[in-house]
Amino acid sequence: MVDVSTSAAAFSDSLPSAHFIDGEWRKPQSGNLMETFDPGRAEPHARFAAGTAEDVAEAVASAKRAQRDEWRKTTPAERGRILMRAAELIRQNAERLAIAEVLDSGKTLGEARGDVRGSARAFEYYAGAADKHEGKAFPLGPDYTSYSIEEPIGVTAHIVPWNYPLSTACRSIAPALAAGCTAVVKPAEQTPMTALLLAEILVQAGLPRGVCNVVTGTGISAGAPLVSHPDVRHVTFTGSTVTGINVMKAAAQNVASVTLELGGKSPNIVLADADIELALDNVVGAIFENAGQICSAGSRLVIERSIHAEFIEKLVARARALRIGHGLTEGVNFGAINSAEHLAKVASYVEGAKARGISIATGGNVAVDPATGKGWFFEPTVLDDVKWDDPVVQEEIFGPVLAVQVVDSAEEAVEAANCTDYALAAGLFTKDLTRALRIARDVDAGQVYVNEYFAGGIETPFGGNRRSGIGREKGLVAVTSYCKTKAVSIRI
Template structure:
């Protein structure tokens, strides 16, 4: 079978990598290579950054009225909506998630471009009250320049939209380095939005390894800001590299999110929320509710119910409508998950269900892991502290509210947390005490373009979403005007 050869998208056109190097990309379900992806290097990054800088300084983008930029983002929303099924199919082929999940996700993406498109002409400056007689002082908000965006493999276009929509609304241009495992959807997206009228060079996509293309992009002197989503190790590397150029960064990293279930919760609603919170997306989500912190008085009954629900989860072909979980996206991730399961067993956790590789239901070579639940977990165990990024739930009992909060906060991470209770006063007490960027009450993993999302501690820096977040893609300039006929002179002034 001949493989499709992909190309970088730079300055409004596809172009092969300068060095001529490629690697094969596989469909996780068929375990077959379907395409050749450019293994780009510093020269490819240079070409993309030059194009983005040129588009930022010259041409139609910098001269557009803010309302015209907003209209361009509405155009992006429309083109994504028209091509949602195609884009979702590309993502399934690359990361193995179910089509029903990726299609639903892609259909939400236009909301981000419309929301931030609507903000493009509302980035108001201000005239400040001046304590200097005869002088006027006002503030302008201006775009930063070329934004480097590094995106992960689990939700490629959605997490790109979280960065690209506010960046473009603010007037910046972008160079995107998608995950080496899921490059195809970003390339197709760039082609579609260029055909829909986004000016040449405003959006560029360069594929490659993080240690090669990614490192060159982050360190490039003409990159003004870096927006990264990925693991903690990658985030640290990006933060360190960006520091050399004193560049602002936003980092959306990992999590070990607690789902706290109190004895007064609606048991069935909580059980379904906990199971969906960890096993949705096969656990391959930064906000997966991978720690179940459950009150001891209901522990056994609650665990029995979630085991029952878990054992009904259907694994298989991600394109089949009846499938709940597709294969693990990559072999390195599969090996990571199995290693973490081994840790739990070594440390004395009790396996309630799962914990093994499941043969491919189609008889092929796809990598499946049975949805796994461990009980008898202490919060100091590796399975409770390390991000697995797979379908593995650690169950930790607690006796009272103070202990629940202490367990939840005893983590290097702080991305999300769930809280299941009917006690309204407890809701507000615990939500205030939890160290996490998002707290969901009697629900889990809800996000919106209207609300900020991000983490505490090792879960990252900055936020994505919400009106205020567009400020992360702007810089502030103070302008002073002398309204008199005199020039101040003297030492000191």
Template sequence: MSRTLDALVGEALATGTIAGLPDGHFIDGRLVPSQSGAGMESWDPGRGAVFAAFAAGEAADVDAAVDAARRALKGRWRDLRPAERGRILQRAAALIRENAARLAVAESLDSGKRLSEALGDVAGAARCFDYYAGACDKLQGDTMPLGRDHLGMTVHEPVGVAAQIIPWNYPISTAARGLAPALAAGCAVVAKPAEQTPFTALMLAALLDEAGLPDGVCNVVTGTGRAAGAPLVAHPGVDHVTFTGSVATGIGVMQAAAPNVTQVVLELGGKSPVLVFGDCDVESALSGVMEAIYENAGQICSAGSRLVIERGLRDAFLARLVERVERLTLGHGLTNPGMGPVSSAAHLARIDGMVSAAVGRGARLHAGGFVVERPDLGRGWFYAPTIVEPAAGSDAIVQDEVFGPVLAVQTFDTEEEALALANGTPYGLVAGVYTGDFGRAHRLARDIDAGQIYINEYFAGGIEMPFGGNRLSGFGREKGLEGLRSYSRVKSIAARIARPA
């Protein structure tokens, strides 16, 4: 029986860790050490201290995982009826819920995120497996009208071995949204979680094993991107790569996959605008803007990192927003503060450098703009929630992804100007629109170049809604039935059925 949440939190706060975290790769149904014997340390961002160790994988470990996955594709997994695949995924969802406390505490320790956010992510992961469990026997083909003498039809086949490169900001969420549809489609998987946050992917693989997934169908190799991720995406035994991460690394993934003509789905960065019009519900917009940028300390690819606001509402809205920002408390994720730490000392320095450079170019600070160092925060990596108004729309603080709790403010006078500002960066992941004008909301939803539009609620929707970006934000779609189709290939079958003349 899983331990209670309070007991696990108490253990983690008292000792700095929780017992029994996995320390090997999960390959062919069991935990195994790296073939080199090497290991790595994982850091708790809230303390700025090591809390656990794990296996440091290399090409040999990747080879073993891919070999296991390819064998599994030819074994019992291939012969399971889709409905039985669905039952395994349904059992996995139930096991995730049974182990939610342990998964959430591990996630909070590993990533630094608030416990409430981690619990929400775990619940979302379970829902993801629920959703795709129900879709396993719905991935059906079509028939084509070729006339009385011929039969034309299509069938969906699993694409093969699917590699998953999982980022550090949403480890269990991103793992689930890749693993669940890949397994539902009948693929085998090799996942490589970020070296900063390896544990919940390993724990998820163990739960899938407990749910009845055949050995080798789900494998997890831990380690750095250079040592483990690069050989995985370049492996000739991999048929599909789903990558979530930075633009620069995504380009490298495409280049590495190209010699094997491996299909790729890329979910990259964002600089997403939240458009706020004077006729909006102000309370709803204030809450939406706060959540859009300060959840997970702004470390979200789809964060609403640009407030694009109508001039007539600007001053009053900003004054109230600053009040809310200044009331946000900081602390270790397990204490459920208003906002937790950022992921690493290096990332903290990068955020601070970008904000300081913008101020040096003439940007105005409305709130924050500094590294927070307090005795009660120890050596944790904290950045003050920040609102900055750049001197120009071309400024790097508007154009480049900060990936932290930093909101850039831009002002408009007309709907046309709002649209131009919304589309005024190289990214196109999501956008939010707050307005009481139904027609305006849908004109903007039509014309904003982004993969997903939120109207009068940021982060609206769920696993049912396809997610992905345009332009530098990547291509392909995850979640929803579109995500399921990413892991299948269509075969056309045409037959002459007329009797010989």
């Protein structure tokens, strides 16, 4: 365990401050650096390269050369071996990656360690998929042979968010590499470090130079030139709906394909026949893990009226028992908000709710680390019995704020679940399997979790409908996003 007051600074000094391009560290062409902040202390902890269009062009050129000259010619089996070695190296470097993630993002060390385990698993999973992505044969009759080939689409861009920097990067980079594509990664400017460390690990695993490049910087200076670059053939973006729309427009100029994993306002339905203790465990985790900064967070509790009062009383007790503090502090299980700007956004939603007379069952205030008086924190918050059209029900807050919708039946619960423009995830707690299957059918969501929120894994396709995005990540379907199908038909 790192002592925050004495060791974090020394750790940060060991972190990279350059781009990773063509298999090596490269200083930004502008010569400029930026600061990344430790949210748990609200202080800068490291500096990194401020990328520009010139750096992006260099990285894309490297990726294009590597894809053309080497990576697409590498056998799928060998690609799989390299990805498997990467999985093992991620595990060997787990503590360094986890600490870097805490200092950049503000989450707890336990959460960061879980993210690292999931990242290694992603490379392990797609290592196994690399030599199993097959074409098809088409029955044109006895005088023809017709078949399809799944070819790598080419250079891919990966725009990575700040809430899960390492795991989100890995879940798109790994299938792209398995398919034979090369990657240029632009991590969020708030959380650049683990993407840089990952790129170095991949080269150590045997990935050829230029196959995976990382350019850091702001969305305007580095992200926008990347998604609009004419040599980028696919863009994978995770972030806000507004930015995702702009990414899609930029990619369309080059007729590049996109995978967009965007906003969410996911319902967590608890019916009267549910296992209450199980539901409580999952409702708490669904909204308060990573301080609610999760696209698929269960940020709405849809609950039947007959159990509402009892459930909220127990939920409040659990929320108040969470221990706020710096992510590297022993015993802390509730981390920081990623930035001052985002903390202000979360606070503004709750202040608006207070002004409209919404009941605050618990929380509702900006906080600090009680051990230091520093950091960007917001109390675990429950807003009770909220009208369906209220902004805290309709809009993504992306923080530890749960909006409660009270309903009188399972049928009304489905209506409540579908009452927003988002359709990313949904949770459901009931002992009635038939009812669960019906609700899973009728709720509009990219994934439905029954009796365990966040159920599934890298094997399970993940993505949203409507304003929550298009395309799917994870699972074997993700590899398809990085392929183009070629049909060959021969008269014999």
